[in-house]
Amino acid sequence: MKTIALYDEDAFAKDFTAKVISCDEAIIDNQKLYKVVLDKSLFFPEQGGQTSDIGHLDDHQVVDVQIEGDTVYHYCKGGFLIGEEVHGVIDWNHRFSNMQQHTGEHIFTGLAHNEYGAENVGFHLSDNTVTLDLNIELSEDMVEHIERKSNEIIAADVAIKAYYPKQELLGAIAYRSKKEIDGPVRLVEIEGVDLCACCAPHVKSTGQVGILKVVSYEKYKGGTRIYILCGLRALDDYNRRMKLLAKAYRTLSCKEDEVPDKIISLMDEGKQLKYRISDIKSGILMNQIESYPSDIPDITIFSEDLDAKIMRDGVNALVEKHDGLCCIFSGNDDDGYNFVIGSKTRDCAAIAAGMRELLGAKGGGSKQMAQGSVNATRNEIERTM
CATH class of the missing domain: 3.30.980.10 (Threonyl-trna Synthetase; Chain A, domain 2)
Structure with a gap:
């Protein structure tokens, strides 16, 4: 059945009258629809890289239109009787x-x-x-x-x-x-x-x-x-973009053309602040490390919000003073922990492998130092180490 393509004749027509040739139920994405074929149609079907027209046939919404061969199929939220005359209206704004x-x-x-x-x-x-x-x-x-x-x-x-x-x-x-x-x-x-x-x-x-x-x-x-x-x-x-820009310069308390420089300035300030915070955290960790007597062989420290470099520097400092296993875990029980372990006498790669087997940890390293992450509680980690 060839559907007469009215959209070929007049792209600016908005409505038409046609006869129903067939109407079958169809389940699309778990939704019951009706697959309707008309003798002619103003609805452009999905093809040529473009999605289809939408609109109504009588009171029923047309949600999709497809073409197979010369036949146009209208997927509607309601059905029709074969031979029935229907009035079609396309969504003009969409078209x-x-x-x-x-x-x-x-x-x-x-x-x-x-x-x-x-x-x-x-x-x-x-x-x-x-x-x-x-x-x-x-x-x-x-x-x-x-x-x-x-x-x-x-x-x-x-x-x-x-x-x-x-x-x-x-x-x-x-x-x-x-x-x-x-x-x-x-x-x-x-x-x-x-x-x-x-x-x-x-x-x-x-x-x-x-x-x-x-x-x-x-x-x-x-x-x-x-x-x-x-x-x-x-x-x-x-x-939309102008509203975002207006919101940006009001939030930044600057003129519109000053927004890029203002953002760069804030990013630079943020970097400097991050460096200062990192130095403070590193200092606190090193003071904590200095407080441990050197005759204690194994040291495990739990903290929050330490970056990988601070943790590695901390473990290196611990290994200098302590002969056993030195570990730093950064994180919390809800989100898990990142870790760095080091030792002069223990095989850190083997210990990391044991953590992978027992706790599902990720990561690895050498005999002298290993690092990674683990989704476990502090108690579970302490029982394993």
Whole structure:
């Protein structure tokens, strides 16, 4: 059964009437839904890297739309009788947002192809993210250049056409496509910018994209993955970021453009404070170590919030004075302990192995010193040592 794709005919239509061809129950993610086939549909199914339209058929919510062959399946929260006439309404805000993002992707990848020979090898458009994958690495300057030119194209309000060229003419048309297509090919054309095979709805002109903003980019599989937002999504993201920035400079009691320097200053102060605290902790530990008589062979110290260097320095100091097993454990019974053990006479690697066997400890080391962590109580550790 071929479903007539009304979204191909008019991407800006919001509602339609159709006849129910079939309706079957379906369990999706432990939810009972109805898999409905209509003779025609305005709902764009998930394909081409883009998630589907959503909306309603009569009073029943359409939560997903899929396509298999030429048949479009609507997954609804309620069912219908075969032959029944239903009224479909798509979620227009969702549809228009997707059209803004998808058209923006065509502009960006079309320009990347024209300017740098980049091929679009991947695209994903969901309700949260828009990513496009190019097969070459782009520098920061190149990304900024394409972003700028994309917005110049948007401001120029260039017309966009979607059409099926005659099959006999297709071989003479130079268009972009991520894959080989069997059968009729639908082309989306932005004059002077891009000509690409695409099945999805698009806006009527580039001006309706509003704005294109590169949110971030990264190296990906030998090329570049670009994260973009367009139109109202870009506005929402801008407003979100501005609120965060405003909160930051109010919290830091500084002007907006002083935020980076203020953060650097606080980080430097934090590092210096951490060093001073570390020196104090080290001094307290060393005073404690000095208080133990040297004729006691085995020493075990339990403390909190000691870093690995302080613990190693402490064990080295203990080993200088004591001939037996010297241990420092840092932590608590709830979260477990980090440990460093050392000795001039005992095999620390063997002791660490025993802790692994008896207490499930992690770590190891040499005969002279071993370190690791253990999720056990102080009493359990003391009984084992």
